[in-house]
Amino acid sequence: MEKEFKHILTRILNAYAPVGSTAVDLIFENGEIETSMKNEIVFHENKYNAFEYFQLEGVSHRFNMDDELQKCTTGIYQNEIVITPHFTRTTNGQSIFSLQALTDCTYLKVPAGTFRDISEQNQQIRMFGRAVVEKEFIRSLNFEVLFRTFNAKDRLLYFRTHYPLLENIIPHTVIASFLGITPVSFSRLRNELAKN
Numbered sequence: 342m343e344k345e346f347k348h349i350l351t352r353i354l355n356a357y358a359p360v361g362s363t364a365v366d367l368i369f370e371n372g373e374i375e376t377s378m379k380n381e382i383v384f385h386e387n388k389y390n391a392f393e394y395f396q397l398e399g400v401s402h403r404f405n406m407d408d409e410l411q412k413c414t415t416g417i418y419q420n421e422i423v424i425t426p427h428f429t430r431t432t433n434g435q436s437i438f439s440l441q442a443l444t445d446c447t448y449l450k451v452p453a454g455t456f457r458d459i460s461e462q463n464q465q466i467r468m469f470g471r472a473v474v475e476k477e478f479i480r481s482l483n484f485e486v487l488f489r490t491f492n493a494k495d496r497l498l499y500f501r502t503h504y505p506l507l508e509n510i511i512p513h514t515v516i517a518s519f520l521g522i523t524p525v526s527f528s529r530l531r532n533e534l535a536k537n
Contacts, residue, residue: 346374349397350449353421357472364465368395371459372451377401377442386439390431393456394424399446400507402515403430403438414518416484417443417511419504423473427453443511488521496520497530 347369354360354368372395377383384390386405396418403416403425415438418424430437460466487499497520501508508516517527 343374346397346447346449349421350395353395353397353423354469356421357423357476358465358469360465360469364463364469367459367463367466368451368456369449371455372449375448375450377446377448379442379445381442383440383442383446383448384436386437387435389434390436391427391434391453393427393451393453394440395449395451396420396422396424397447397449400443400511401440401446402443402511402519403440404518405438412441412515412518414515417504417507417515417519419507424448425477426470426473427456429474429477443515493520493522493526494530494534496522497527497534 347365350369351360351362351365354365374397377399383394383401384392398420400420401418401424402414403418404412404414407413416425424430424440456466456470460470487496491499500516500520513527514524517524520527522530
């Protein structure tokens, strides 16, 4: 199983930047595998967290609680992906959002300080870290454009294109929140699109 997870980590890293086996080994050996069951909170908003997370399998979402204590989904992580890096998702060491497993998930969890140290020692890891930040920034800008220029129907079509099959796997309340619409509007849009 460890070998399989190392292969998955290799794919994740190389999806961002070319990384050799030495860099993969450094990250893998400094982390620990953690499994989160469906609906389990991986880390909490406004709580101390000092780890980097590589999602090896599963689907999770990041969320914040609104004034009415409802979850507001601000991002979805599908399968093999890096969770938003520690330094961009924390303020004074505290998480600015919560992460919840929407299916059973497996993560490689690396202490943030350790990851910082090994990235200073290894140029490939350092370049990987930069590539992650760049992709996060681009993803954030695309998301902003999506919400400022697309109507609800177009946002749902975007979701279906970029997250195929998730509509049948994760709760519709999560998708509606992610799209910035109510569950009722989401249901109405789905029916409308099904008729077309």
